[in-house]
Amino acid sequence: MSINATRDDEASVSSKGKLATLLRLFKYLLVYKKEIAIVLFIMGCIVAITLINPLIIERAIDVHIANKDMNGLIKLGVFAVIMNIIFVCMVKLRIYIMSRISNNVLLTIRQELYEHIQKLSFSFFDSRPTGKILARIIGDVNSLKDVLSNSVTTLIPDFISICGVVTIMLVKNYKLALASLISLPLLIIAMWFIQVYSHVRWQIHRKKSSNLNAFIHEDLSGMRIIQSFTAEKETEEDFDQLLKEHRGSFIDAILLNDAFGSAIDICWGLGTVCLYYVGVKMIGRESVPIGTLLAFGSYISMFWRPIMNLSNFYNQLVTNISGAERIFEILDTKPDISDKEKVTDIPEIKGDIVFSHVSFAYDKDTKVLNDVNFHIKPGETIALVGPTGAGKTTIVNLISRFYDIQEGDIIIDGYNVKDVTIESLRMQMGVMTQDNFLFSGTVKDNIRYGKLDATDEEVIAAAKAVHAHEFIMKLEKGYETELKERGSGLSIGQRQLLAFARTMVSMPKILILDEATSSIDTHTEILVQQGIEALLKGRTSFVIAHRLSTIQKADRIFVIDDGGIKEEGSALELLEKKGMYYELYMAQFKNI
Numbered sequence: 001m002s003i004n005a006t007r008d009d010e011a012s013v014s015s016k017g018k019l020a021t022l023l024r025l026f027k028y029l030l031v032y033k034k035e036i037a038i039v040l041f042i043m044g045c046i047v048a049i050t051l052i053n054p055l056i057i058e059r060a061i062d063v064h065i066a067n068k069d070m071n072g073l074i075k076l077g078v079f080a081v082i083m084n085i086i087f088v089c090m091v092k093l094r095i096y097i098m099s100r101i102s103n104n105v106l107l108t109i110r111q112e113l114y115e116h117i118q119k120l121s122f123s124f125f126d127s128r129p130t131g132k133i134l135a136r137i138i139g140d141v142n143s144l145k146d147v148l149s150n151s152v153t154t155l156i157p158d159f160i161s162i163c164g165v166v167t168i169m170l171v172k173n174y175k176l177a178l179a180s181l182i183s184l185p186l187l188i189i190a191m192w193f194i195q196v197y198s199h200v201r202w203q204i205h206r207k208k209s210s211n212l213n214a215f216i217h218e219d220l221s222g223m224r225i226i227q228s229f230t231a232e233k234e235t236e237e238d239f240d241q242l243l244k245e246h247r248g249s250f251i252d253a254i255l256l257n258d259a260f261g262s263a264i265d266i267c268w269g270l271g272t273v274c275l276y277y278v279g280v281k282m283i284g285r286e287s288v289p290i291g292t293l294l295a296f297g298s299y300i301s302m303f304w305r306p307i308m309n310l311s312n313f314y315n316q317l318v319t320n321i322s323g324a325e326r327i328f329e330i331l332d333t334k335p336d337i338s339d340k341e342k343v344t345d346i347p348e349i350k351g352d353i354v355f356s357h358v359s360f361a362y363d364k365d366t367k368v369l370n371d372v373n374f375h376i377k378p379g380e381t382i383a384l385v386g387p388t389g390a391g392k393t394t395i396v397n398l399i400s401r402f403y404d405i406q407e408g409d410i411i412i413d414g415y416n417v418k419d420v421t422i423e424s425l426r427m428q429m430g431v432m433t434q435d436n437f438l439f440s441g442t443v444k445d446n447i448r449y450g451k452l453d454a455t456d457e458e459v460i461a462a463a464k465a466v467h468a469h470e471f472i473m474k475l476e477k478g479y480e481t482e483l484k485e486r487g488s489g490l491s492i493g494q495r496q497l498l499a500f501a502r503t504m505v506s507m508p509k510i511l512i513l514d515e516a517t518s519s520i521d522t523h524t525e526i527l528v529q530q531g532i533e534a535l536l537k538g539r540t541s542f543v544i545a546h547r548l549s550t551i552q553k554a555d556r557i558f559v560i561d562d563g564g565i566k567e568e569g570s571a572l573e574l575l576e577k578k579g580m581y582y583e584l585y586m587a588q589f590k591n592i
């Protein structure tokens with residue numbers, strides 16, 4: 001998967017065709033067949049009333065006024081008023097039902113998108129900024145709202161309405177009808193040309209919106225860094241640049257949108273001129289009553305108004321179809337890591353782990369691990385040390401199968417990790433990464449995240465085990481204290497202790513601690529070490545630590561460098577060996 005940076009435009013979505021995208025989108029509406037049938041019935045009534053109105057005027061002029069029949073005129077007036085009251089009620093009801101349907105469809109699409117994104121592999125999230133994913137879930141889905149509701153309220157009724165008007169016009173006077181519709185072919189040609197360019201411009205605009213979104217998301221997340229480095233001016237300049245690109249792409253696209261409206265206005269005007277030109281001539285030569293010509297005046301608007309609606313709808317389609325394409329692109333993205341067919345759950349893990357000739361690269365060209373081999377016995381604590389970027393985190397990520405290896409095998413308790421369900425594997429792993437991400441919610445909710453059905457007692461026991469209980473009890477509402485986003489109201493050490501408790505409550509069979517204790521003060525670190533030691537008993541665990549003081553009790557230390565294990569042994573053995581570990585150790589402790 002290629003990497004897309006915040007300010008770079010995303011690659012164009014390979015479209016299977018606008019029609020295919022549309023059909024796929026409209027499939028979501030099929031769930032609401034009954035409601036749509038009601039809306040169509042209502043629309044039928046609305047169209048019928050609209051078509052009757054000119055006939056009422058024609059009758060009023062040519063029959064009742066011409067014959068001075070006041071009684072008939074009043075009755076016709078009352079009939080017209082009742083019809084139009086029904087009309088207004090029907091319109092309101094239609095809007096209500098349609099907005100319910102379209103909002104429900106948006107909800108379904110958003111849920112599908114969210115559920116699907118949750119299943120995607122790390123490589124998907126590595127490939128694009130979070131803000132761009134957010135843009136698809138929020139902005140692109142929102143953009144479909146009008147398309148969905150108008151597809152029912154505009155497409156079908158306006159099409160029927162046009163057919164109805166054309167039929168009435170042809171039946172009443174085919175010459176006047178043809179004069180009114182003379183400019184239609186011109187419109188069709190103009191629209192086709194405009195949409196080709198318009199679609200491309202709206203695609204570009206969506207990408208620019210996405211860039212802006214990603215930038216704002218990144219900027220807000222990193223606001224503390226921006227302010228502490230007084231980089232506000234630079235980020236403002238970047239923001240202005242992205243805003244300009246966003247505005248420019250919008251203006252480019254909207255200019256063509258306006259061309260749609262202008263094309264219709266011109267054709268409508270042409271049709272009206274032709275109608276009256278031919279009509280006035282015919283009043284003199286042929287017996288065309290004045291009421292009929294006036295009725296045609298109404299019919300011509302009734303013909304061009306739905307055409308206007310349809311072209312607005314078409315315009316909306318062209319504008320928003322790129323949003324639908326972007327949504328379906330994500331829905332069609334297959335997770336790189338997924339269960340093979342007919343895999344079984346891995347039974348309760350004992351913790352025997354084998355790496356056999358494992359090679360791995362994030363992107364094909366650069367191998368991060370090259371022919372790595374090791375065997376870890378159940379209950380062993382392994383420390384991984386080595387220079388930054390050596391591949392320590394990569395090794396532990398592979399154990400949880402966050403990425404698939406290109407060569408070799410990873411075997412846990414005799415099971416190849418590719419031959420068991422991902423869920424059963426990860427459920428038995430406790431991973432504590434460098435990023436102690438906390439969610440909004442109470443302290444208790446955050447700890448319970450490790451085991452969703454944990455009782456209060458289990459939550460407290462886990463917190464006590466990692467010595468988080470003491471500081472939690474000092475918080476305003478103890479375990480019920482609401483945390484701010486990412487736990488920003490807590491110190492870094494406190495956040496780490498909570499993340500520890502969260503990992504502990506899950507009682508993992510394999511524990512992975514990635515730089516887990518690096519931010520805790522020495523006193524807290526001693527407490528945490530004691531807690532961990534108690535909990536690690538009988539569990540296979542991996543500890544990645546730059547501070548070598550934290551891993552002295554590990555059963556074995558692997559020194560990782562240059563894509564492989566360069567040294568292996570207990571702390572004492574490695575010190576005696578006077579190799580890489582000795583050098584790292586001396587570098588850290590010579591200044592103490």
Ligand SMILES: Nc1ncnc2c1ncn2[C@@H]1O[C@H](COP(=O)(O)OP(=O)(O)OP(=O)(O)O)[C@@H](O)[C@H]1O
Pocket residue numbers: 126362363368386387388389390391392393394395
């Ligand atoms: N998601 C990723 N996509 C592409 N390359 C990556 C990714 N994660 C890590 N790398 C690269 O893989 C190599 C190993 O990274 P890794 O995070 O495993 O190192 P590490 O030993 O844990 O480093 P540190 O001690 O600094 O955490 C590095 O060169 C890094 O740039």
